Structure formats: structure tokens, C-alpha cells
Amino acid sequence: MGFLSPVCVIFFFLGVKVYCQYESYQWDEDYDQEPDEVYQPEFQFRQNVDYRVPFHRHTLGCASECFCPPNFPSSMYCDNRKLKSIPNIPAHIQQVYLQFNEIEAVTADSLINATQLKEINLSHNKIKSQKIDHGVFAKLSNLLQLHLQHNNLDEFPFPLPRSLERLLLGYNEISRLQTNAMDGLVNLTMLDLCHNHVDDSMLQERILAKMEKLMQLNLCNNRLESMPLGLPSSLMYLSLENNSISSIPENYFKGLPKLHALRMSHNKLQDISYNIFNLSSLIELNVGHNKLKQAFYIPRNLEHLYLENNEIENINLTVMCPSVDPLHYHHLTYIRVDQNKLKEPINSYIFLCFPHIHSIYYGEQRSTNGPTIQLKTQVFRRFQDDADSEDDDDSHEGPEQEGTEENTDPHYYGSQEWQEMI
Ligand SMILES: *[C@@H]1O[C@H](CO)[C@@H](O)[C@H](O)[C@H]1NC(C)=O
Numbered sequence: 441m442g443f444l445s446p447v448c449v450i451f452f453f454l455g456v457k458v459y460c461q462y463e464s465y466q467w468d469e470d471y472d473q474e475p476d477e478v479y480q481p482e483f484q485f486r487q488n489v490d491y492r493v494p495f496h497r498h499t500l501g502c503a504s505e506c507f508c509p510p511n512f513p514s515s516m517y518c519d520n521r522k523l524k525s526i527p528n529i530p531a532h533i534q535q536v537y538l539q540f541n542e543i544e545a546v547t548a549d550s551l552i553n554a555t556q557l558k559e560i561n562l563s564h565n566k567i568k569s570q571k572i573d574h575g576v577f578a579k580l581s582n583l584l585q586l587h588l589q590h591n592n593l594d595e596f597p598f599p600l601p602r603s604l605e606r607l608l609l610g611y612n613e614i615s616r617l618q619t620n621a622m623d624g625l626v627n628l629t630m631l632d633l634c635h636n637h638v639d640d641s642m643l644q645e646r647i648l649a650k651m652e653k654l655m656q657l658n659l660c661n662n663r664l665e666s667m668p669l670g671l672p673s674s675l676m677y678l679s680l681e682n683n684s685i686s687s688i689p690e691n692y693f694k695g696l697p698k699l700h701a702l703r704m705s706h707n708k709l710q711d712i713s714y715n716i717f718n719l720s721s722l723i724e725l726n727v728g729h730n731k732l733k734q735a736f737y738i739p740r741n742l743e744h745l746y747l748e749n750n751e752i753e754n755i756n757l758t759v760m761c762p763s764v765d766p767l768h769y770h771h772l773t774y775i776r777v778d779q780n781k782l783k784e785p786i787n788s789y790i791f792l793c794f795p796h797i798h799s800i801y802y803g804e805q806r807s808t809n810g811p812t813i814q815l816k817t818q819v820f821r822r823f824q825d826d827a828d829s830e831d832d833d834d835s836h837e838g839p840e841q842e843g844t845e846e847n848t849d850p851h852y853y854g855s856q857e858w859q860e861m862i
């Protein structure tokens with residue numbers, strides 16, 4: 441199970457590998473499989489709850505409301521039971537699943553013996569910040585994963601145990617945070633705060649910088665108007681979709697040498713400096729649904745570029761690719777530019793500059809006056825026709841339309857949640 445940080449490291453490498461296989465958003469699904477796998481047994485076990493489990497199993501100590509599977513004796517399943525409070529968690533339990541209940545409070549008594557807990561899933565409940573007893577989580581000194589998404593929290597929980605590696609707080613109403621809330625979270629690799637009420641003032645004083653192992657930070661669907669400052673240099677995945685960010689400070693990414701993926705769609709980006717994304721590790725960049733008028737310099741390792749729904753009238757290839765270096769080809773494989781204001785396809789010189797390009801999705805282009813224009817999607821088949829195209833990371837399968845259709849699916853991007861990368 442993915443509790444130990446070496447495993448996280450493996451995930452990281454897997455992540456990179458999965459990246460390299462095909463279109464970006466499939467990695468999410470690959471990652472999602474992991475928690476599902478961990479979680480799956482529940483479905484089999486649930487049927488057994490009241491019937492087949494021999495009574496002596498319970499004497500090990502399982503809350504009467506819950507089920508402790510004989511073959512996973514350190515796990516306790518209490519999800520989907522309309523529980524109004526946390527049942528007593530016995531000392532030997534390491535994982536407890538309490539999601540989809542009606543729990544409002546996290547009291548010290550219920551967790552008093554649960555010193556071995558590594559993971560507690562309290563998602564989809566009705567927990568309120570003021571009903572969490574002070575210090576109740578901090579006492580769980582072995583806790584690695586805390587799931588609190590889909591609750592009624594209005595404040596970032598504090599204090600939390602120093603051992604914590606993954607903290608999921610999405611879909612709450614968090615708008616407050618103590619300045620020292622992140623001080624002790626030295627081992628945190630993943631923080632999900634999407635769908636909250638986070639604004640710029642909450643993230644001042646560089647409080648995020650203290651999480652020196654943070655690899656993934658999700659801040660999508662919040663109320664940010666500027667880029668979060670003081671991010672730790674360990675960061676690899678940054679999700680900022682659907683905020684109101686209008687600019688990116690010069691040198692913003694200097695402190696983020698490991699950034700692999702940046703998702704900033706549905707913001708208000710307008711004027712950005714042409715080389716702002718010159719980041720050697722960047723593989724995926726999504727700045728769709730903004731107000732960009734210009735293209736920008738494409739860093740060498742970038743593979744997937746999303747520019748749809750902007751205000752771009754023409755793509756200046758000289759800016760994207762000032763020079764062609766045959767020894768250091770750019771890795772770009774996919775560009776999406778539909779719903780801009782292009783009048784013609786990008787200069788075919790683009791295939792020289794980006795020899796790995798697989799498709800450019802133009803779709804429909806808006807026009808300032810008059811009807812929309814439909815530009816034909818270009819699928820570059822050089823590598824598919826080529827017998828030996830080992831160096832092409834991309835898929836070789838399928839006819840021309842396949843790559844295109846996949847990306848025209850309106851749900852292709854929209855439905856993607858980005859919660860479990862690490
Ligand atoms: C904690 O453990 C003690 C000793 O085993 C037991 O008496 C008590 O009922 C337990 N409390 C809870 C909340 O599980």
C-alpha cells in the first residue's frame with residue numbers, strides 16, 4: 441500500500457513513465473487505480489458484514505458498527521453507515537474508513553486508543569472545524585493519510601501530526617488558516633485544497649515553503665487572484681485551474697526547478713512574458729480558457745500544450761521556437777488551440793522545430809466579426825509511417841482520426857479531476 445514514502449518515489453517514477461506513453465490526462469486514471477485497488481476489498485467484505493464473519497474475529501476488537509476483514513485485520517470499514525459519530529477505534533487498527541456518513545465532530549475520546557493509525561478516511565461527512573477537538577489529529581503520531589474532503593470545514597485543520605504525507609481537504613469552505621499551520625508538515629508530499637475559499641491573503645508569509653517535501657499542490661477552484669508565493673522547490677505538480685489569476689510575476693518559476701505539470705486553465709491570464717514558461721522540467725502546460733493574445737517560448741521538454749479558448753490571432757513560431765537545434769529537439773507532441781482567433785494553421789515550419797509533434801487540434805476558431813472558422817486538425821503521421829520510430833514517445837496505434845477524436849471529446853478535459861497524482 442502506498443503509505444511509505446519510498447512507494448511515493450516509485451509512484452513518481454511511474455508517473456513520469458505514464459506521462460511518456462500518451463495524452464496527458466490518462467495518467468490520472470492510472471493513478472486513481474491505486475487507491476481503488478487498496479479500497480476494492482471493501483465491496484467483497486461488505487457483504488460479509490453481518491453473516492459469515494465468525495464471532496471470534498470481533499474479539500480482536502472491532503467497533504460493533506464496523507467491519508474488520510479477517511484477512512486485513514488492521515483495517516476497519518465503517519463507511520456508508522449513516523454514522524453520526526466516530527466509533528471507538530481499537531489500538532491495533534491502522535486504516536479506518538469512515539467516508540459517506542453523517543459525522544459532525546472529531547472527538548478526542550473516539551481516537552484515544554488509535555495510536556497506530558496510518559490512514560483515516562473521513563471524506564463525505566459533515567465535519568465542522570469548530571467540532572474538531574484541539575490536537576486530536578496531532579496525537580496520531582503515525583498518521584500518513586488524512587482524508588477530509590467533502591466536509592464543512594472553514595479552517596485549515598491545526599495542529600496536524602508531523603508524520604502526515606497526504607492531506608486531502610478538497611470540497612470544503614476553507615477560508616482561514618493559522619500562519620503556523622504548515623510548520624510541522626515536514627513529510628507532506630500531497631496537499632489537496634481544490635474547491636475551497638482560499639484567497640491570496642491566506643497564503644501570504646510564505647507558509648507553503650515550509651513543506652519541504654511537497655510534490656503536489658492542488659489549489660483549483662478557489663479565489664486566488666495572484667500566483668501563490670513561496671512554494672517549496674520540491675513541487676512537481678501545481679494545479680491552479682479556475683481561479684482569477686491575471687498575471688505571473690517575472691522569475692516566478694525560478695524557485696520551482698522540478699515543476700512537471702502546471703494547470704492554469706480558467707483564469708484571467710493576459711499578458712505574460714514570452715519566456716515565462718522556460719522551465720526545463722515542464723512536461724504538461726495547460727493555460728486554456730484564459731485571455732492570452734500571444735504564444736510564448738516552448739521549453740524543450742514540454743510534451744502537451746493546451747491553449748484553447750484564448751484570444752490568439754496568430755501563432756508566432758519564432759517566439760515559440762527561436763532556433764532549431766538538431767541535437768536537442770523539442771519534445772512537444774500535442775497542441776490544442778481551438779476557440780482562439782486563428783485565421784490559418786500554424787506555419788508548417790512547426791514540424792521542423794517540433795519533430796515529435798503528433799497532432800495540432802484547431803477545431804473551431806472564433807472571429808472578431810463574422811462567422812466562426814473551422815480549421816482542419818493536423819495529425820502528423822511521420823512517425824506512424826516510419827517503421828523505426830523508437831524515439832517517438834507517443835502512441836503508434838490507430839488511424840488518423842483516433843488521436844483527434846480523443847481530444848475533441850468535450851469531456852476529455854472537463855471531467856478530469858487531479859487529486860491523486862502522488
Ligand atoms: C481504550 O482502551 C482501553 C483499554 O483497553 C479501554 O478500556 C477503552 O474502552 C478504550 N477506549 C476506546 C474509546 O476505545
Ligand SMILES: *[C@@H]1O[C@H](CO)[C@@H](O)[C@H](O)[C@H]1NC(C)=O
Binds near residue numbers: 475476479564589
Ligand atoms: C476515501 O474516500 C473516498 C470517497 O470520498 C474514496 O474515493 C477513496 O477511495 C477513499 N480512500 C481510500 C484509501 O479508501
Ligand SMILES: *[C@@H]1O[C@H](CO)[C@@H](O)[C@H](O)[C@H]1NC(C)=O
Binds near residue numbers: 446627
Ligand atoms: C519523515 O519521513 C522519513 C522517511 O520516511 C522518516 O524517517 C521520518 O521519521 C518522517 N518524519 C516524521 C516526523 O514522521
Ligand SMILES: *[C@@H]1O[C@H](CO)[C@@H](O)[C@H](O)[C@H]1NC(C)=O
Binds near residue numbers: 661682706
Ligand atoms: C469555476 O468556479 C465557479 C465558481 O467559482 C463555478 O461556478 C464554475 O463552474 C467553475 N468552472 C469550472 C470550469 O470549473
Ligand SMILES: *[C@@H]1O[C@H](CO)[C@@H](O)[C@H](O)[C@H]1NC(C)=O
Binds near residue numbers: 715
Ligand atoms: C531558457 O532557459 C535557458 C536556461 O535556463 C537559457 O539558456 C535560454 O536562453 C532560455 N531561453 C529563452 C528563450 O528564454
Ligand SMILES: *[C@@H]1O[C@H](CO)[C@@H](O)[C@H](O)[C@H]1NC(C)=O
Binds near residue numbers: 756757758759
Ligand atoms: C514574431 O516575433 C518576432 C520576435 O518577437 C518578431 O521579430 C516578429 O516580427 C514576429 N513575427 C510576426 C509575424 O508577428
